[in-house]
Amino acid sequence: MTSTAASPRHGAGGSGFGVRLVLMLISLLWSAQLMSVIGLLAGNAQAEIAVHFQTTQIAWFSLVTALVGSFITPFVLKAADLYGKKRVMVALTVLGLAGDLIAALATDYSTLLVGRAVAGFYAPIVALVYAIARDVFPSRLVGPASGFIGGGIGLVALGGPFLSGWLLDGHGFRGVLWFLVAATALSLVLLLVFVPESPVRGERTPVDWLGGLLLGGGLTTALYGIGKGTEWGWSSGRTFAFIGGGLLALVLFVIVESKVSHPLYELSMLTRRPVWTVFLTTAILAGTAFSAGTVNQLLGLMPKIPTVSDGLGFTATKLALIGAPASVLIVVVSVAAGALARRFDTRILLAAGALSSAAGHALLSWFHHTVTQLMIVGLLSAIGIGLIAALVPVLVIEVVSPEEQARANGMQGMLQGVLLSLVTQLIFVVLAQNGTVMQGTRFYLDAGYTHAFLLAAGFFLAGLLSIALIPRVKRLDEAETGQAVV
Incomplete structure (x- = not known):
């Protein structure tokens, strides 16, 4: 720079x-x-x-x-x-x-x-x-x-x-x-x-248009095919064409990025085990954490229509009141996690967050029918989400040098956005398996909500398992002097 x-x-x-x-x-x-x-x-x-x-x-x-x-x-x-x-x-x-x-x-x-x-x-x-x-x-x-x-x-979680x-x-x-x-x-x-305006500028180099088109086009095409799988049929040629074509574009993106002089993303960063394992884990956990709320929102706000819709029919204000204790807990846990990351291994703290989130969503798959159930079980999920939200940026800081920070943030954010889109799309696919279309609108039955919560719990467990791949790195307090920490 x-x-x-x-x-x-x-x-x-x-x-x-x-x-x-x-x-x-x-x-x-x-x-x-x-x-x-x-x-x-x-x-x-x-x-x-x-x-x-x-x-x-x-x-x-x-x-x-x-x-x-x-x-x-x-x-x-x-x-x-x-x-x-x-x-x-x-x-x-x-x-x-x-x-x-x-x-x-x-x-x-x-x-x-x-x-x-x-x-x-x-x-x-x-x-x-x-x-x-x-x-x-x-x-x-x-x-x-x-x-x-x-x-x-925290302000968004409390007042939003x-x-x-x-x-x-x-x-x-x-x-x-x-x-x-x-x-x-x-x-x-x-x-x-x-x-x-920032006084900092980067070196003027050509833009890798082909790499960007392959990446964006591949992601969009594959996710569109997943979303249409229920409608077209999972064995349909169109479904395979979209998903397969999207994945092929992503493979071509990797090939292009390895050969161009000025790639959009420095994929060489991903050859280092601490970096790629942190990116993988944080993308899974954060992407799931920010997409799983879709199930709660639909469950709470969709109407209750016998045999058609098993939403709870709450007003948005009532749903906010139900979630208020969990929102407060997310803020408290996030602040505490930032302090704990200076003293304890971030991987252990993140594992606690992944386990808490997985357990909370697994319990929600069975206990999501009353206000009391949603409030109590929601607290367990909130602990996990607070830990994940606070520790994802800490882990990225711990595994890259200060000079790589901006590029690392961009790459991790892109991967997190991909997982968020994927999990969100899969949630709607699962919901639709037990859905009913009436007057042009798709409504969801209780089995759909149960399976969607279990899907989120499964992704949190996958993130928990991936933490084991992350090697030991320096703690946050050891990485604040501007040195490379890998």
Whole structure:
């Protein structure tokens, strides 16, 4: 990396955050956590959207955003190196705002999906937020600033469900979509007014367009085939063609990346055992943790219709109240995990999180019929999710050098997005096995929810087993001096 201007991080005086830095910090916090808000609100709105538009394809309401985000991430990181992180962040926010507007104004489901796809351009902004924080804050404040930005997930976990309840119960899914428009517009204003451009630039090298197209196209094609497997039949030629074609494109991507002079992703990083095992494990666990909530949202908000739908028919506000203790626990556990990672082997802590999540979702497969069951069993799952959310970035820090951090974050985030999309798609496939279509809308029976919870538990167990592959690495407190830790 090269710098085209003097970085402010070394020249600022004082011992704390001034007004300018506080406003910058708030602006970056809002940009980073907006994706979490979007995911939570959209997840809660999908049940009402499915009924309103009478669609059996509600899975794509969330999937299309994740797929677009995964597809463009490598190109975004390259553009940020060449043209500046703030410029790219502003461009992504403008595109996200355009997508939100299209979705809010949509009168049919196809147009709504187009809007959600365009809004997916906003997804990679999280990686750029942490990168620009390292560039524009004084060196003594980079750690506290990054911690504050990451800790904002606690505010989303605590307040997001109640915001969702207020919007959905009072204004319907349109209220949610218009709130996303306002929230993204505010993010754009904050970026333009309070966030300076990063002085750091990367070397100008050719863009690996072929690699990016093979990666994004392969992932999209394979996941589309998995989603259509139930409709087309798992032995159908079309199903095999899409899944097989997507996998072939991914193989070609690996070949291309190994031969081009300037690949989108440095796959050589994955030849080191500590790196590839951490990426694999964190992608499985975090991808599952962030997708498994789909089952709870559909279970709680889908209507109760005898022989047709075994949803619990809660209001969004009631669902928020049920989940409030678990949300508080996630925040507490996340904070504690950050402190424990300085004293204990991160692999052991992550294994505890994986085991707790697996046990919680396995129990939810049997005990998900009453408010009491959801609240009590949800606490066990919350412990695991809190540990996973806090420890994934710690593990990445522990296995790469500071110079590799940004690229490693991008690669891990892409893999996590792939697993999130895959698990989400499989959840809807499992639900559909025990689903009923009535008046154009797919509803789900209790067996579907049971099997979906078990599917999530199985992925958490897979993540638990993969932890055994990770070799011993230096702890977080040993990796803070800027040294390579592998």
